Amino acid sequence: MLMASPAGNDLLFDENYCEQGRNFSNKIWNALRLVKGWEIADIEQPQHSKIAINWFKEKLNETLIELEDDFSKYRLSESLMRAYKLVWDDFCSWYLEIIKPQYQKPIDKETLNQTIIIFEDLMKVLHPFMPFLTEEIYHILKERQEDDYIMLAQMPKTNESKSTIISDFAFAQEKISGIRQVRNEKNIAQKIDLELYIKETESENKEFDGIITKLCNLSTIEYIKDKKEGALSLMVGTTEMYIPLGDTINKEEEIKKLEADLKYLEGFKISVNKKLSNEKFVGGAPQQVIDNEKKKLSDAEQKIVSITEQLKSLV
Amino acid sequence: MSEIATKYEPKLIEDKWYKEWMDKNLFHSEPDEREPYCIVIPPPNVTGILHMGHMLNNTIQDVLVRRARMEGKNACWVPGTDHASIATEAKVVAKLREEGIEKKDLTREEFLEHAWEWKEKHGGIILEQLKKLGASCDWERTRFTMEEALYESVIDVFCDLYNKGLIYRGIRMVNWDPQALTALSDEEVIFKEQNSKLYYLKYKIEGEDEFVIVATTRPETILGDTAVCVHPEDKRYSHLKGKNVIIPIINRVVPIIFDEYVDKEFGTGALKITPAHDINDYTLGLKHKLDSIDIFNDNGTLNEHGLQYSGMDRFACRKKICKDIEEADLMHKIEDYINKIGCSERTDAIIEPKLSVQWFLKMEDLAKPALELVENDTIKFHPAKFKNTYRHWMENVKDWCISRQLWWGQRIPAYYLPNREIVVGKTKEEALKLAQDKFPNQNYTINDLKQDEDVLDTWFSSWLWPISVFDGIRYPDNKDIKYYYPTNDLVTAPEILFFWVARMIIAGEEYRNEIPFKNVYLTGIVRDKLGRKMSK
Numbered sequence: 001m002l003m004a005s006p007a008g009n010d011l012l013f014d015e016n017y018c019e020q021g022r023n024f025s026n027k028i029w030n031a032l033r034l035v036k037g038w039e040i041a042d043i044e045q046p047q048h049s050k051i052a053i054n055w056f057k058e059k060l061n062e063t064l065i066e067l068e069d070d071f072s073k074y075r076l077s078e079s080l081m082r083a084y085k086l087v088w089d090d091f092c093s094w095y096l097e098i099i100k101p102q103y104q105k106p107i108d109k110e111t112l113n114q115t116i117i118i119f120e121d122l123m124k125v126l127h128p129f130m131p132f133l134t135e136e137i138y139h140i141l142k143e144r145q146e147d148d149y150i151m152l153a154q155m156p157k158t159n160e161s162k163s164t165i166i167s168d169f170a171f172a173q174e175k176i177s178g179i180r181q182v183r184n185e186k187n188i189a190q191k192i193d194l195e196l197y198i199k200e201t202e203s204e205n206k207e208f209d210g211i212i213t214k215l216c217n218l219s220t221i222e223y224i225k226d227k228k229e230g231a232l233s234l235m236v237g238t239t240e241m242y243i244p245l246g247d248t249i250n251k252e253e254e255i256k257k258l259e260a261d262l263k264y265l266e267g268f269k270i271s272v273n274k275k276l277s278n279e280k281f282v283g284g285a286p287q288q289v290i291d292n293e294k295k296k297l298s299d300a301e302q303k304i305v306s307i308t309e310q311l312k313s314l315v
Numbered sequence: 316m317s318e319i320a321t322k323y324e325p326k327l328i329e330d331k332w333y334k335e336w337m338d339k340n341l342f343h344s345e346p347d348e349r350e351p352y353c354i355v356i357p358p359p360n361v362t363g364i365l366h367m368g369h370m371l372n373n374t375i376q377d378v379l380v381r382r383a384r385m386e387g388k389n390a391c392w393v394p395g396t397d398h399a400s401i402a403t404e405a406k407v408v409a410k411l412r413e414e415g416i417e418k419k420d421l422t423r424e425e426f427l428e429h430a431w432e433w434k435e436k437h438g439g440i441i442l443e444q445l446k447k448l449g450a451s452c453d454w455e456r457t458r459f460t461m462e463e464a465l466y467e468s469v470i471d472v473f474c475d476l477y478n479k480g481l482i483y484r485g486i487r488m489v490n491w492d493p494q495a496l497t498a499l500s501d502e503e504v505i506f507k508e509q510n511s512k513l514y515y516l517k518y519k520i521e522g523e524d525e526f527v528i529v530a531t532t533r534p535e536t537i538l539g540d541t542a543v544c545v546h547p548e549d550k551r552y553s554h555l556k557g558k559n560v561i562i563p564i565i566n567r568v569v570p571i572i573f574d575e576y577v578d579k580e581f582g583t584g585a586l587k588i589t590p591a592h593d594i595n596d597y598t599l600g601l602k603h604k605l606d607s608i609d610i611f612n613d614n615g616t617l618n619e620h621g622l623q624y625s626g627m628d629r630f631a632c633r634k635k636i637c638k639d640i641e642e643a644d645l646m647h648k649i650e651d652y653i654n655k656i657g658c659s660e661r662t663d664a665i666i667e668p669k670l671s672v673q674w675f676l677k678m679e680d681l682a683k684p685a686l687e688l689v690e691n692d693t694i695k696f697h698p699a700k701f702k703n704t705y706r707h708w709m710e711n712v713k714d715w716c717i718s719r720q721l722w723w724g725q726r727i728p729a730y731y732l733p734n735r736e737i738v739v740g741k742t743k744e745e746a747l748k749l750a751q752d753k754f755p756n757q758n759y760t761i762n763d764l765k766q767d768e769d770v771l772d773t774w775f776s777s778w779l780w781p782i783s784v785f786d787g788i789r790y791p792d793n794k795d796i797k798y799y800y801p802t803n804d805l806v807t808a809p810e811i812l813f814f815w816v817a818r819m820i821i822a823g824e825e826y827r828n829e830i831p832f833k834n835v836y837l838t839g840i841v842r843d844k845l846g847r848k849m850s851k
Contacts, residue, residue, distance in 0.1 A: 128381035
């Protein structure tokens with residue numbers, strides 16, 4: 001509820017807010033059950049977990065600094081939204097997914113310990129907003145001394161960090177999202193391994209490859225000098241990536257789909273072109289609208305080029 | 316670990332932790348060497364129940380307090396309730412009526428007994444509801460605006476301001492609520508648009524066959540007319556200088572006066588002047604030295620000045636008098652008309668402007684420093700846009716009518732003497748001593764003193780809240796007030812920015828020479844999907 005109500009603005013009460021709160025509580029509860037459900041084994045800490053822990057600690061630090069700023073300006077709904085995203089997106093959707101051992105496999109001790117420390121810090125951040133749930137979890141995470149309560153605990157300390165891991169990881173996240181999108185669009189089941197080829201650039205950061213491999217279920221990541229023929233290509237920033245689809249998809253269906261897309265885009269291009277050659281429109285519309293139309297046109301043109309190339313590689 | 320429940324069960328867990336926090340006294344704060352962080356709760360009505368507005372407001376306070384606690388500060392959130400004079404008294408009166416008891420048949424003491432009983436029975440529900448929300452208030456410090464220390468603080472402040480010459484008695488046009496039988500402040504009046512009629516009445520010019528036509532929405536008030544007024548530059552009426560007109564039906568003769576106040580464009584350009592029942596007419600009446608004839612009883616019925624209409628309700632009288640005017644052929648015409656009518660915030664009764672003797676607090680000099688403190692951001696408003704509203708009010712501040720014709724509240728410590736003089740003292744004994752010193756030859760005894768029947772406006776106690784919860788009026792140097800005051804944040808609704816926030820700032824300046832809080836967080840109003848307010 002608080003989230004929808006910045007200082008001084010009226011709030012429209014909606015039962016969905018209560019539901020949103022309930023869903024959030026359940027999300028955290030399920031995360032707790034996941035973490036506390038892992039068996040511990042004396043195994044080596046995987047590299048991707050190590051990196052994930054580093055990344056999350058930086059992310060937490062960054063968020064804590066932003067929260068201090070929010071509170072100093074009495075932006076309470078923004079601060080809650082920030083904490084909510086940190087827990088739901090960064091912790092549950094990214095961090096836990098990375099460190100999660102494979103089904104019915106144990107976790108290494110170090111990762112689990114660090115995860116519990118992180119979980120505890122997150123509960124402290126959330127405590128002012130969700131006092132009961134956080135106190136309960138604080139006591140489930142660890143055995144506590146007689147008078148140890150989260151409500152009396154100190155907020156995690158912040159530090160001045162110069163690390164670039166957050167922006168570097170953000171780029172890896174974009175790569176992952178891109179690959180996941182390909183899986184979605186092409187209807188490739190999660191359990192099927194994919195190969196990823198990346199056209200190597202000088203600034204390529206390979207630190208997160210282990211994470212990308214895990215989260216995208218890749219069999220390999222290879223760096224190449226030239227374009228990979230016969231593979232689907234995608235761009236993330238200036239990085240070109242290739243995924244050979246081989247027999248993972250139905251060629252005929254794919255061709256049909258691409259041809260339909262192509263037809264639609266060409267029709268779209270014609271209609272935008274018409275608009276832009278209409279003097280009345282160009283003369284009367286605000287510059288922003290015209291720029292917007294121009295952008296639509298160039299986007300469509302780019303897509304047409306890419307689809308044409310994909311079709312060529314399939315036939 | 317198998318012992319973690321598959322689903323989060325809020326009910327069990329909430330009760331468990333709240334009890335444990337309370338048992339371990341974790342919400343309690345005492346002054347120590349740490350930095351203090353303090354919030355005083357906007358005291359809810361003692362017999363009220365929690366609504367969505369409270370939920371939002373108190374959640375915000377809890378977030379701020381819990382965060383401050385986790386930042387290592389000595390956090391103290393002081394809870395409490397407000398006696399809410401008019402609202403509570405109205406509830407008690409209604410409850411007694413259900414039992415067949417009328418307030419007027421009870422003595423003050425008997426009524427107050429019923430009121431306290433009601434407070435004991437229904438009071439504190441709202442605080443229990445706050446506990447369910449998880450509010451980390453220092454419950455040991457729970458205060459009530461009518462408890463002894465706070466009552467006494469209010470009386471002390473009244474006496475002090477009276478002695479400083481800031482409180483005076485005056486005849487004023489007040490907003491009278493004929494149902495609650497009390498005066499209301501301007502802020503307690505809500506204006507509602509209503510379909511009314513505009514009646515054009517014919518006033519015969521004395522000694523001539525000509526008429527002046529006057530438009531009014533309240534024809535029954537002709538009974539209190541003492542003049543008809545036109546604009547001095549209105550050519551239609553310039554020939555009427557020095558003439559009189561005859562009021563329809565009752566045939567009383569009143570003068571025609573000339574004043575620029577009249578809007579030539581409205582109605583016919585001629586206005587009836589009823590100084591006892593309209594604030595503008597009252598001002599004109601003072602200027603032109605007109606009589607004022609009060610035609611109403613306190614409950615909105617006509618008094619003896621209503622002549623043949625006396626005893627009738629004001630609205631019944633309107634109907635009857637219109638009929639009589641029509642029959643006398645003195646109704647020129649009737650038009651439909653939409654106007655805004657003031658209604659009581661609490662009882663919804665239509666307000667009757669009424670002349671009465673009330674107690675007032677002079678505001679002009681008190682308001683100035685309080686405006687400055689917000690203008691220069693010594694006290695910050697969040698969001699800052701409310702500074703404009705605040706400034707507007709503080710620059711146009713009117714004297715504060717602090718008396719209420721009620722019994723549930725702090726009774727005004729003014730005593731009337733047989734020689735019609737007034738003494739103000741904290742107790743009857745103190746007042747007697749003052750009376751004896753002032754009039755040594757009169758040999759006054761305690762039975763000669765008659766205390767004012769009225770109580771003080773509820774805001775006259777809540778404006779001291781951040782000080783009085785720490786007993787800082789009676790004991791200005793006690794360790795609590797010195798440690799926790801000024802408080803840090805105040806979380807409240809913009810609609811009581813003037814009622815409460817501004818006045819706390821004034822009281823802080825006057826009694827501590829210090830601001831009451833550093834930041835004011837103004838919440839929104841919680842509305843449902845149809846945009847209706849969810850409080851009340």
